Amino acid sequence: MDQRISFVTLAVTDLDATRRFYVDGLGWHPELDVPGEVLMFRTGEHLVLSLWDRDHFAEEVGEPTMTGIAPITLAHNLATKEEVDGVLALAREAGADPVSDAVQRDWGGYTGYFGDPDGYRWEVAYNPGDIGRLVLPD
Incomplete structure (x- = not known):
């Protein structure tokens, strides 16, 4: 098995509020937008963030x-x-x-957090180490 992640899927309670936040607020562009069901964003070269209506998520996943x-x-x-x-x-x-405003961390990074409409926490980070440079776009 290849060492990679292709999709990150999160269940959301209000897909319209999620769309307003990510598309209208953050300016993201969906690759797939099925009203009432799912929003998908390409978030990396081979990575998609899938924001799935909670009821549809429950039907398939539990x-x-x-x-x-x-x-x-x-x-x-x-x-x-x-x-x-x-x-x-x-x-x-x-x-x-x-x-939360970013602060200088003991490990050398500079990070802050925000919550999306469902409370999922996003870390926004500057990581000066090798692992931090590994995830930056070319």
């Missing part, structure tokens, strides 16, 4: 059972600290809640 903050973060890494601050400001303008 009923999600989590409450509170999901024990997962999605990350958007950038080449500079200034870009991190800019993305966090854009998320705030798009209605993200909560948004």
Whole structure:
């Protein structure tokens, strides 16, 4: 088996609110948009983020059972600290809640977080190490 991830799929409670946040607020462009069912965004060379209506998700995968903050973060890494601050400001303008300002971390990075309409947490990060450079676009 190849060592890779092709899709990240998240169940969402209100697909219209999710569309407004990602498309209208953050300016993302969907690769697939099926109203009432799913939104898919190409988020990397071979990676798609699929935001699936919760009821459709439950029919195929099973009923999600989590409450509170999901024990997962999605990350958007950038080449500079200034870009991190800019993305966090854009998320705030798009209605993200909560948004935590970026801070310098003990491990050398600079990161902040925002929540999407379903509370999924996005880390916005500048990581000066080798692993941080590995995930930046060419």
